[in-house]
Amino acid sequence: MHAFDYATPESVADAVVMLSDHGKNACVLAGGTDLIVQLRENRRRTDLVVDVKKIAELNALSYDAATGLTIGAAVPCYRIYGDAEIAAAYPGLMDAARLVGGTGIQGRASLGGNLCNASPAGDTIPPMIVLSGEAEIAGPNGTRKVAVEDFCTAPGRTVLEDGEFLVSLHFPAPLANSGAFYRRFIPRNEMDIAVVGVGASVVLSGDRSSFVSARIAVGAVAPTPLFVREAGEALAGQPVSDETIRRAADLARDAARPISDMRGTAEYRKHLTSVLTRRVVEGAVQRAKE
Amino acid sequence: MSQNGHKVIGTRPIRHDGVDKVTGRAIYGADIQLTGLLHGTVKRSPHPHARIKNIDTSRAEAHPGVRAVVTAHDLPQIADKLADLGEAIVNLRDASNNVLAYGKVLYKGHAVAGVAAINLHVAQEAVELIDVEYEVLPHVTGVLEAMEDGAPILHEDMKTTSMGEETDKVSNIANHFQHKMGEPDDGFAEADVVIEREFTTQTVHQGYIETHNATALWNEEGQLTIWTSTQGAFSVRDQMAEILQMPVSKVKIVPLEIGGGFGGKISVYLDPVAALLSKKTGHPVKMTMTRDEVFEGTGPTPGSYLKVKMGATSDGRLTAATAYMAYEAGAYPGSPVGAGAGCIFTPYDIPNVQIDGYDVCVNKPKTNAYRAPGATNAAYATETVVDEISEKLGVDPLEFRVKNGAKEGTRRADGPVHPRIGCIETTEAALNSEHYRSSLAKSANGKVRGRGVASGYWFNFNGGRSAISVSINPDGTINMLEGSTDIGGSRASIAMQLAETIGLEATDIKPYVVDTDSIGYTDVTGGSRTTFGTGYAAHATGQALIREMKERASKLWDVPADAIDFEDGVFSYRDDAEKRGSFKEMASQAGDAGGPVVAQVSTNPDGSGGGAFATHVVDVEVDRETGKVDILRYTAVQDAGTAIHPSYVEGQMQGGVVQGIGWGLNEEYIYNDDGSMTNASFLDYRMPTTLDLPMIETIIVEVPNESHPYGVRGVGEVPIVPPPAALANAIYDATGVRLRDLPMSPPRVQKALAENGG
Numbered sequence A: 001m002h003a004f005d006y007a008t009p010e011s012v013a014d015a016v017v018m019l020s021d022h023g024k025n026a027c028v029l030a031g032g033t034d035l036i037v038q039l040r041e042n043r044r045r046t047d048l049v050v051d052v053k054k055i056a057e058l059n060a061l062s063y064d065a066a067t068g069l070t071i072g073a074a075v076p077c078y079r080i081y082g083d084a085e086i087a088a089a090y091p092g093l094m095d096a097a098r099l100v101g102g103t104g105i106q107g108r109a110s111l112g113g114n115l116c117n118a119s120p121a122g123d124t125i126p127p128m129i130v131l132s133g134e135a136e137i138a139g140p141n142g143t144r145k146v147a148v149e150d151f152c153t154a155p156g157r158t159v160l161e162d163g164e165f166l167v168s169l170h171f172p173a174p175l176a177n178s179g180a181f182y183r184r185f186i187p188r189n190e191m192d193i194a195v196v197g198v199g200a201s202v203v204l205s206g207d208r209s210s211f212v213s214a215r216i217a218v219g220a221v222a223p224t225p226l227f228v229r230e231a232g233e234a235l236a237g238q239p240v241s242d243e244t245i246r247r248a249a250d251l252a253r254d255a256a257r258p259i260s261d262m263r264g265t266a267e268y269r270k271h272l273t274s275v276l277t278r279r280v281v282e283g284a285v286q287r288a289k290e
Numbered sequence B: 001m002s003q004n005g006h007k008v009i010g011t012r013p014i015r016h017d018g019v020d021k022v023t024g025r026a027i028y029g030a031d032i033q034l035t036g037l038l039h040g041t042v043k044r045s046p047h048p049h050a051r052i053k054n055i056d057t058s059r060a061e062a063h064p065g066v067r068a069v070v071t072a073h074d075l076p077q078i079a080d081k082l083a084d085l086g087e088a089i090v091n092l093r094d095a096s097n098n099v100l101a102y103g104k105v106l107y108k109g110h111a112v113a114g115v116a117a118i119n120l121h122v123a124q125e126a127v128e129l130i131d132v133e134y135e136v137l138p139h140v141t142g143v144l145e146a147m148e149d150g151a152p153i154l155h156e157d158m159k160t161t162s163m164g165e166e167t168d169k170v171s172n173i174a175n176h177f178q179h180k181m182g183e184p185d186d187g188f189a190e191a192d193v194v195i196e197r198e199f200t201t202q203t204v205h206q207g208y209i210e211t212h213n214a215t216a217l218w219n220e221e222g223q224l225t226i227w228t229s230t231q232g233a234f235s236v237r238d239q240m241a242e243i244l245q246m247p248v249s250k251v252k253i254v255p256l257e258i259g260g261g262f263g264g265k266i267s268v269y270l271d272p273v274a275a276l277l278s279k280k281t282g283h284p285v286k287m288t289m290t291r292d293e294v295f296e297g298t299g300p301t302p303g304s305y306l307k308v309k310m311g312a313t314s315d316g317r318l319t320a321a322t323a324y325m326a327y328e329a330g331a332y333p334g335s336p337v338g339a340g341a342g343c344i345f346t347p348y349d350i351p352n353v354q355i356d357g358y359d360v361c362v363n364k365p366k367t368n369a370y371r372a373p374g375a376t377n378a379a380y381a382t383e384t385v386v387d388e389i390s391e392k393l394g395v396d397p398l399e400f401r402v403k404n405g406a407k408e409g410t411r412r413a414d415g416p417v418h419p420r421i422g423c424i425e426t427t428e429a430a431l432n433s434e435h436y437r438s439s440l441a442k443s444a445n446g447k448v449r450g451r452g453v454a455s456g457y458w459f460n461f462n463g464g465r466s467a468i469s470v471s472i473n474p475d476g477t478i479n480m481l482e483g484s485t486d487i488g489g490s491r492a493s494i495a496m497q498l499a500e501t502i503g504l505e506a507t508d509i510k511p512y513v514v515d516t517d518s519i520g521y522t523d524v525t526g527g528s529r530t531t532f533g534t535g536y537a538a539h540a541t542g543q544a545l546i547r548e549m550k551e552r553a554s555k556l557w558d559v560p561a562d563a564i565d566f567e568d569g570v571f572s573y574r575d576d577a578e579k580r581g582s583f584k585e586m587a588s589q590a591g592d593a594g595g596p597v598v599a600q601v602s603t604n605p606d607g608s609g610g611g612a613f614a615t616h617v618v619d620v621e622v623d624r625e626t627g628k629v630d631i632l633r634y635t636a637v638q639d640a641g642t643a644i645h646p647s648y649v650e651g652q653m654q655g656g657v658v659q660g661i662g663w664g665l666n667e668e669y670i671y672n673d674d675g676s677m678t679n680a681s682f683l684d685y686r687m688p689t690t691l692d693l694p695m696i697e698t699i700i701v702e703v704p705n706e707s708h709p710y711g712v713r714g715v716g717e718v719p720i721v722p723p724p725a726a727l728a729n730a731i732y733d734a735t736g737v738r739l740r741d742l743p744m745s746p747p748r749v750q751k752a753l754a755e756n757g758g
């Protein structure tokens, strides 16, 4: 491991200055559950680690039934699912927050870190996409907002420019008759990276017989977590039935362009995308009805 | 009092080493801190097969903080020489080359140099500054490809030995042997059902939690001391003396607590490198492996190809069996194919058998022992074929096994005739178990369920050498020194046998595993020998103590020693009821009659280690859409001879089952086309976690081993043998599709079901 400096700015502005000064030779530390492993294994090299956990905005966690949910980029998973009101309002997000690593990891790991790490298999990203999450970014030119589905650009790469970092994530308030669900497939029952992960959110009609709208996102089947807009749109206005759900599942499978690696062949991943999408949409419908 | 009139044997006292282990006080290799300690690490080959053209260590040596660099040129060059290391016969030249590559690297991860520095970070930086010039050679990692003519050759001077004779043929096949009994062709002609199938298994690792470590101090007198985690301190001493070409008297090994071995902590890896670095620097040097080094640079158990053919008559009698077994040795000869051949048909009484075994070098780490080495691969094939035959004949698979079961007098194809064994008793216990008698409820969630059974055999090595040294304290407690490292509760099981013999409680004995200068030669803790062999020595030690105490009583009471009896823990003089005392009472006075009471015993029993048989029953649920297999219930039945400490017998059974489940369902070394392992971490080398397993139920059968005073049979290894086959049979029962390739991981199962309409 290469020796590096460590800084703990207490304001967004200070952090921007430090990051701008060092450019590519600095990196942001939230929970460190990705970063520390990468540094120790020499998969990444840096001169400066900027720990953002002392900045107030990055620890914010607030929910309002009218305006929605704001999660500071460094808030660890346990705080999110530990808030009963938030957990009840966003069960689809909790599916993911509760399965990142284990209890120990969830004490540190943040959604912001999961997103900025930009792994195609990051578990919290598909549910953030289907919940229409928005990322607030600070940088030398002020702040900007980017939809979560547009945030990752390649494995390990994001829209963040030199000097920029993620401040918070925002989610609109859940609508009536809506439900969301996330599930991943792994060969064991814990401690694994998703072979495929699927998130879905649905809004049902008042009598719950048809879909008003739906969003579907798939992880680990493309260079970035994949928002499959057409699969969700295929459900809009359609009756809630095995047939319509299967059609959406087929569209998700067709959109997947996975690679073969030690975690599964491309063929297997495409097959799983269809199986999981069906199960996850069914799960989201079930929640919308509850 | 437990059964058979025993007072201590069969009870479940708290283990002597338990408190220190659960409170973190026990000393493991990574805990060692010495004055002036340097930290070492290893430079490893990035190529699976390459000629080393040059190693330039000058940049590393010049790096600030680096104290020494060593390569194979610092090792004495060893002529071919065979040494018996217990579980495996190892060619010492190969062992030396495996420690630090000389001439060629034969697998990715092969050690090429060692560095000692003031701290680990500096050592790691220095490793990057060692310049190795390679000529990369074509590689081969699969056993069948390696056997083909024209395959890349690992050892240009290695000629195949066939049926005991060296041939002229240079190939990767180190050895081909054959066991033959009766006339298989005639046997198959008699059969009404004949099944022949092919199977493959992948390389798997023991996966012990504690990684390899060694701290060496080579002092100014040329005395070498090594603190290490090992299954056999004396085996390490022998290997060090041979590899470094020094007298055994100059080597002392201090075995520390061991965080798992399962056969993988017998061969040395770091120890000679740390020793050379200490010799060069005059400082103690500590080395500890990372997990990826353990996967890539130590000894897993082999991948294999097997073809098994078995025939039976319509009335359910096995008439013939043949097996073709090709096992990967890894970089150097010495796969466990021989052991696998000794086990493959052993649970059965089959008149006509032929077994052909092939030991094949491939560009993977040199394989090593792993819990019943070779037997699990073999049982996967046999037990699946037996299941298919039972089904064809329409008989219960366990009844078929009982009917054809091996018993006292049955001959194994490789020669030996069984003494009293518990094969049939074990199978009957499985047949009568509540689990097997219960019916399997249907799944409510669209998944499918099934039940499978399988049996297995492991030799259990006979005894071997063990030494015990005891001294009696005035309060009647006993300090017991032993040379057997404790990897599975053997301190307790050996102390209990001594306590039983002399009428004390297990807690009255304080067992210590000591260094090689403090006790007589003791063979490795392996081959399921320790509770048998060192327990045998403990019994003999008890007998010696009783004789000595009679001598002391004779002096104290002034009566002839041969008129003193010892019964139920009490010494008494036949002719005077007043003259009597328990072991403890006598111990408090014995010192006055001739100084402290001590005894030293060493044994090497001739009898049989007993032979261990197991039969397992498993219920699974299969998700047909994803191919994932969940285990609903698992029962392991095993003959333990006599269970000294039943909790530790159960623990061994459960641990073996869990490793077998991992091997069956998910574990494998996955290789890239470039010959490198892609999953050298516990993230992607998928051992089962607690969430993947139900509580493993156990049924202990006790058919005493006649060669041991308390009837002990080894228990540690056979429980890993049946699980992959039992799972395959259960998956078949659930889906109607047979899986003959390990691991039966979700992608494989899903593909097999999709292709076969399961």
Ligand SMILES: Cc1cc2nc3c(=O)[nH]c(=O)nc-3n(C[C@H](O)[C@H](O)[C@H](O)COP(=O)(O)OP(=O)(O)OC[C@H]3O[C@@H](n4cnc5c(N)ncnc54)[C@H](O)[C@@H]3O)c2cc1C
Pocket: A027, A028, A029, A030, A031, A032, A033, A034, A035, A036, A037, A052, A073, A074, A099, A100, A101, A102, A105, A108, A109, A110, A111, A112, A113, A114, A115, A116, A117, A121, A122, A123, A124, A160, A164, A165, A166, A167, A192, A193
């Ligand atoms: C044992 C273990 C199990 C795991 N299991 C899972 C799992 O099941 N599913 C899963 O998806 N992941 C898993 N992970 C990975 C990791 O825990 C998650 O990705 C986690 O969400 C990362 O969050 P963090 O706060 O620890 O990020 P960090 O490690 O602090 O940062 C991650 C990356 O994002 C960057 N970064 C962090 N915050 C910001 C910011 N505000 N602005 C810009 N860049 C930033 C960092 O520089 C780094 O590149 C596991 C990790 C471990 C060690």
